[in-house]
Amino acid sequence: MPGDGVGPEVTREALRILAEAGQRFGFAVASEEFLIGGSAIDAFGTPLPEATAIACLESDAVLLGAVGGPAWDDLHGDLRPEAGLLGLRRTLGVYANLRPVTVPDFLAGASPLRREVVAGTDMMIVRELTGGIYFAEPKGPVEGTQGAEALNTMRYSEAEIERIAHVAFTWARRRRCRVTSVDKANVLEVSQLWNDVVTQVHSAGYSDVELEHLYIDNAAMQIVRRPSDFDVVVTANLFGDILSDLAATLPGSLGVLPSASVGGSTGLFEPVHGSAPDIAGEGKANPVAAVLSAAMMLEELGETDAAAAIREAVSETLSGGVRTADMREEGCRLVSTEEMGACIADHVRQAASKEHKVGAAA
Ligand code: NAD
Ligand code: IPM
Ligand code: MN
Numbered sequence: 001m002p003g004d005g006v007g008p009e010v011t012r013e014a015l016r017i018l019a020e021a022g023q024r025f026g027f028a029v030a031s032e033e034f035l036i037g038g039s040a041i042d043a044f045g046t047p048l049p050e051a052t053a054i055a056c057l058e059s060d061a062v063l064l065g066a067v068g069g070p071a072w073d074d075l076h077g078d079l080r081p082e083a084g085l086l087g088l089r090r091t092l093g094v095y096a097n098l099r100p101v102t103v104p105d106f107l108a109g110a111s112p113l114r115r116e117v118v119a120g121t122d123m124m125i126v127r128e129l130t131g132g133i134y135f136a137e138p139k140g141p142v143e144g145t146q147g148a149e150a151l152n153t154m155r156y157s158e159a160e161i162e163r164i165a166h167v168a169f170t171w172a173r174r175r176r177c178r179v180t181s182v183d184k185a186n187v188l189e190v191s192q193l194w195n196d197v198v199t200q201v202h203s204a205g206y207s208d209v210e211l212e213h214l215y216i217d218n219a220a221m222q223i224v225r226r227p228s229d230f231d232v233v234v235t236a237n238l239f240g241d242i243l244s245d246l247a248a249t250l251p252g253s254l255g256v257l258p259s260a261s262v263g264g265s266t267g268l269f270e271p272v273h274g275s276a277p278d279i280a281g282e283g284k285a286n287p288v289a290a291v292l293s294a295a296m297m298l299e300e301l302g303e304t305d306a307a308a309a310i311r312e313a314v315s316e317t318l319s320g321g322v323r324t325a326d327m328r329e330e331g332c333r334l335v336s337t338e339e340m341g342a343c344i345a346d347h348v349r350q351a352a353s354k355e356h357k358v359g360a361a362a
Pocket of ligand 1: 273326
């Protein structure tokens with residue numbers, strides 16, 4: 001689903017690279033396009049048409065660009081483009097949103113933070129995605145005693161916290177065996193439950209993993225101050241949304257952060273960024289986040305070599321100094337969205353022809 005704003009621009013490049021990887025690794029990606037968000041509102045009057053939801057449920061995986069934009073900003077509640085995306089996440093049941101943030105050496109200079117602070121960053125934000133304040137009832141506008149009021153409810157069940165904690169600990173075991181659970185347990189009852197349940201899950205089965213708890217305000221500061229200390233960060237829906245945009249300052253741009261939402265019937269793969277209305281339609285958007293989301297999709301579908309090849313092609317492209325405007329550095333070659341996609345595709349292809357040559361020589 002291309003969605004709105006820069007969504008179509010970046011998913012086009014992701015599809016191009018999926019096709020290229022398929023050529024090299026011997027699979028084909030059969031894809032169909034559906035409307036979601038603002039474009040679906042314009043066409044059908046709803047941000048999540050039934051045909052879109054059904055197609056997603058029937059697919060092996062869903063790739064999404066972004067939704068929303070100024071054209072739909074006056075809409076409220078379930079009529080907003082964003083409600084379409086939230087509805088889709090719930091429909092698919094993808095409660096675990098994985099948002100990896102890495103800063104390879106060749107990107108350390110692109111960060112607004114000092115190179116020595118961000119170098120070596122390799123964290124995985126595990127964001128709870130289908131609960132918390134985004135969904136719980138009651139919510140909405142209410143009649144107050146002194147005019148209009150509105151409310152949302154931050155609510156979690158033990159079961160919802162348990163399952164996301166298992167995801168975090170399992171990921172930590174594949175990485176550096178460290179989990180930071182982020183909450184606001186010094187103030188919020190819902191966070192006290194979060195903290196207790198994460199601690200219980202930890203002591204019941206993950207004694208090999210180190211667990212620490214941080215309050216969200218402090219966590220935001222520590223992630224900027226000493227990012228390379230973090231391994232897996234597990235947190236509630238709203239806190240994870242905020243921390244992942246904050247973490248974009250580490251590699252220097254939101255345009256390189258991918259995500260995978262899993263745990264449900266079908267995986268949903270989308271960049272962390274939004275529809276970037278300020279640059280939409282100008283060919284300036286960085287397609288790397290969408291391309292890396294497609295790589296996470298292939299990883300999830302079992303095409304691990306193809307996923308690794310895409311990540312490698314992105315690294316070669318960026319380390320070669322090819323940059324979209326969001327990551328411009330002195331001496332770089334400034335390119336458009338499409339040129340960036342073409343460059344990554346070339347690297348996927350060239351690696352394949354090198355393999356053939358090696359094969360032929362042998
Ligand atoms: P945004 O992520 O769209 O943009 C924030 C800033 O980052 C902008 O300056 C933008 O130009 C830049 N940026 C984002 N993606 C980029 C890319 N690929 N390449 C280069 N620069 C990029 O956030 P926003 O401006 O707060 O929101 C705009 C709209 O997008 C809103 O309607 C919002 O609800 C929606 N949104 C959607 C998603 C999603 O679909 N997953 C995520 C976030 C925001
Ligand atoms: C994200 C976005 C979404 C969210 C919006 C568009 C619903 O900001 O994926 O990070 O808040 O989850
Ligand atoms: Mn967000």
